[in-house]
Amino acid sequence: MPIKLPPGISAATFAEAVKEFQGAVGADWVFTSEEDLDTYRDAYSISWGHDDEYLASAAVAPDTVEQVQAVVRIANKYKIPVYAISTGKNLTYGGSAPTYSGSVVVDLKRMKRVLKVDDKRNFALVEPGCSYYDLYQHIKDRGLKVWIDCPDPGWGSPIGNALDHGIGYTASPYRDHWGAHCGMEVVLPNGEIMRTGMGASPTSDTWQDYKYAVGPHVDGLFAQGNFGIVTKMGFWLFPQPESWMTGTVHVPKYSDYSALVDHCNYLEDAHLATGQTGYGSNLGGQGVTAAPEYRALMANGWPTIEQLDAYAAQRKVPAWRAKLQFYGPEKAVRASWAYAQRRISAAIPGATFTDIEFSTLPLSPAQEKTHHLVNFGIPNMAIFQIVARPAAGPNNANPYDGHTDFFAVVSRSGSEVFRAMKAVYDIQKELKIDPITATPFSSPVTWHHKVFFMGAGGVGNQRGDAEHNRRMRALYAAYIEKMAAAGFPAYRTNPGAQDLLVKQFSFNDHALLRFQEALKDAVDPNGIISPGRYGIWPKHLRQKKA
Amino acid sequence: MKTFIAILGATTVLGVVGSAFAADAGQLAMGKERFDYWCDTCHAGDPREAGRFLPGTASLNAKYNGSRPGALVDRTDLLPPYVELVIRKGMEGMPFFRKTEISDTEMKAIAAYLSRNTKQ
Numbered sequence: 301m302p303i304k305l306p307p308g309i310s311a312a313t314f315a316e317a318v319k320e321f322q323g324a325v326g327a328d329w330v331f332t333s334e335e336d337l338d339t340y341r342d343a344y345s346i347s348w349g350h351d352d353e354y355l356a357s358a359a360v361a362p363d364t365v366e367q368v369q370a371v372v373r374i375a376n377k378y379k380i381p382v383y384a385i386s387t388g389k390n391l392t393y394g395g396s397a398p399t400y401s402g403s404v405v406v407d408l409k410r411m412k413r414v415l416k417v418d419d420k421r422n423f424a425l426v427e428p429g430c431s432y433y434d435l436y437q438h439i440k441d442r443g444l445k446v447w448i449d450c451p452d453p454g455w456g457s458p459i460g461n462a463l464d465h466g467i468g469y470t471a472s473p474y475r476d477h478w479g480a481h482c483g484m485e486v487v488l489p490n491g492e493i494m495r496t497g498m499g500a501s502p503t504s505d506t507w508q509d510y511k512y513a514v515g516p517h518v519d520g521l522f523a524q525g526n527f528g529i530v531t532k533m534g535f536w537l538f539p540q541p542e543s544w545m546t547g548t549v550h551v552p553k554y555s556d557y558s559a560l561v562d563h564c565n566y567l568e569d570a571h572l573a574t575g576q577t578g579y580g581s582n583l584g585g586q587g588v589t590a591a592p593e594y595r596a597l598m599a600n601g602w603p604t605i606e607q608l609d610a611y612a613a614q615r616k617v618p619a620w621r622a623k624l625q626f627y628g629p630e631k632a633v634r635a636s637w638a639y640a641q642r643r644i645s646a647a648i649p650g651a652t653f654t655d656i657e658f659s660t661l662p663l664s665p666a667q668e669k670t671h672h673l674v675n676f677g678i679p680n681m682a683i684f685q686i687v688a689r690p691a692a693g694p695n696n697a698n699p700y701d702g703h704t705d706f707f708a709v710v711s712r713s714g715s716e717v718f719r720a721m722k723a724v725y726d727i728q729k730e731l732k733i734d735p736i737t738a739t740p741f742s743s744p745v746t747w748h749h750k751v752f753f754m755g756a757g758g759v760g761n762q763r764g765d766a767e768h769n770r771r772m773r774a775l776y777a778a779y780i781e782k783m784a785a786a787g788f789p790a791y792r793t794n795p796g797a798q799d800l801l802v803k804q805f806s807f808n809d810h811a812l813l814r815f816q817e818a819l820k821d822a823v824d825p826n827g828i829i830s831p832g833r834y835g836i837w838p839k840h841l842r843q844k845k846a
Numbered sequence: 847m848k849t850f851i852a853i854l855g856a857t858t859v860l861g862v863v864g865s866a867f868a869a870d871a872g873q874l875a876m877g878k879e880r881f882d883y884w885c886d887t888c889h890a891g892d893p894r895e896a897g898r899f900l901p902g903t904a905s906l907n908a909k910y911n912g913s914r915p916g917a918l919v920d921r922t923d924l925l926p927p928y929v930e931l932v933i934r935k936g937m938e939g940m941p942f943f944r945k946t947e948i949s950d951t952e953m954k955a956i957a958a959y960l961s962r963n964t965k966q
Contacts, residue, residue, distance in 0.1 A: 699938050
């Protein structure tokens with residue numbers, strides 16, 4: 301791809317700026333060749349090879365906070381947009397590419413220090429280039445008694461993931477990575493360093509314990525935002541539990557789902573079953589849409605609840621299941637599971653309970669080969685199975701080069717899940733997607749402890765097939781608009797769709813975005829920090845777009 | 847690029863003649879250490895979660911269907927330039943790696959490690 305200059309910057313001016321960047325971080329850590337900049341493309345971009353693919357003009361890799369300050373000051377001097385990445389592995393949500401073509405990527409991978417882990421007050425303080433693997437290994441090497449909470453890909457950054465509202469797999473509330481952060485250090489657009497929360501107090505020792513300090517809590521501006529470059533961040537950690545237990549609840553009727561969800565909500569919110577609840581339907585699963593009885597069920601459109609109850613009864617299997625997970629001392633987890641069975645048995649006739657497993661922790665090496673590791677705070681890359689070449693099928697010869705996820709925010713209620721699954725079905729039908737993957741047996745994911753996320757089918761992409769990617773972009777845009785119209789906006793998206801997603805949050809003529817824009821103009825008058833991230837554009841670019 | 851990589855990959859088979867590639871012990875040690883840090887998590891030779899092979903190994907098992915090992919450490923036909931190309935250009939679902947992640951020196955060490963059993 302041709303190397304782009306920052307918009308409005310001459311080659312001569314850019315050359316001067318690059319020289320200054322080299323002076324700030326060392327010539328070896330400023331990248332301008334086409335070969336190097338190719339590694340700052342988004343490997344999973346559905347705009348790959350399109351005219352509007354997001355491309356960097358250069359990349360600068362500071363090693364210290366002082367170097368980050370210097371880079372920001374140079375960017376301000378020349379009015380050059382910069383875009384910070386942590387480990388650059390936010391694949392499906394932008395990877396290591398900027399949100400505004402021609403930006404200089406500030407690659408923070410070299411800043412990978414674990415600054416502190418405390419297993420008495422249970423927190424960590426890290427730099428942005430530190431990966432989940434790095435933090436996990438640091439804890440393991442020292443025998444510290446705390447768990448991290450990691451998302452599926454272990455090579456991501458705790459800071460980068462939290463700043464994009466990423467989520468994980470252990471106990472609530474650690475699964476909400478942004479929610480579990482405590483205190484941050486930020487290089488502001490003018491190059492100044494700011495510490496938030498108790499970090500603003502020169503004397504307090506509670507930076508990673510108490511989030512709020514006094515006055516407005518501003519941390520949220522830096523998540524999915526563009527008000528500065530985060531250089532340190534604290535996270536609350538899960539004290540290593542003594543044991544883990546799981547058990548599965550089955551309920552007979554399709555219409556039992558709402559009650560099942562209500563009880564699981566209770567068990568999680570009351571801190572009895574704090575692990576991720578795994579919902580599924582015994583009526584769904586692989587191959588269900590090809591079954592003759594399923595085709596008959598769907599022949600006249602989306603079925604009623606009564607029809608679905610009858611369908612479950614005919615099939616003679618419990619309609620829904622929920623796998624509960626418990627962490628804690630053995631007596632406590634066994635008592636919690638016993639209570640869950642009593643509670644649900646009394647409320648849902650015909651409920652049954654199976655698949656009970658108990659284990660002390662940590663897992664043995666043999667167990668690590670068989671268990672879903674992220675439920676135990678162990679980073680890994682197993683999720684990349686979804687883009688691995690399958691052993692058979694049409695994608696065997698030409699596997700996808702990546703994927704783009706769509707996940708809608710849905711309240712934790714059975715009726716809302718029913719509405720959301722029908723909304724996905726309606727979109728797929730309207731767009732003539734074949735086969736339709738949304739069924740009345742689709743289940744939400746429970747990464748976040750207070751809401752469900754409903755997927756709308758992975759959007760596979762091909763780096764070598766621009767036309768395929770064009771179709772995927774259209775599908776993805778349809779999901780964003782139509783799911784939001786149905787009441788289910790996405791929680792996160794790739795740079796190409798961020799404007800469209802933000803547009804869906806339109807209460808009172810987009811008052812929230814207008815407030816963010818007012819702040820942006822005040823804090824970053826030259827509009828140099830990550831222009832366009834989650835729809836927040838600086839004034840001069842808003843005027844161009846209008 | 848995919849075609850180019852496929853062609854270069856095929857040439858690795860033709861290159862299996864002669865003696866092993868020259869690499870000193872220090873470079874091989876660095877290569878193993880960096881491979882274990884960056885690559886093993888997808889390309890390990892033993893199954894992990896639920897007895898499945900990890901994505902890189904699973905993908906290569908599906909690709910080669912028994913004609914070559916799925917695990918990279920067991921390969922005897924890899925040439926350093928091919929390994930370096932895949933690291934910097936990616937391959938299918940595997941993204942490329944920046945120099946801030948794997949430096950040129952580390953990349954060459956990984957390439958030397960993975961081609962240690964390849965005969966020239």
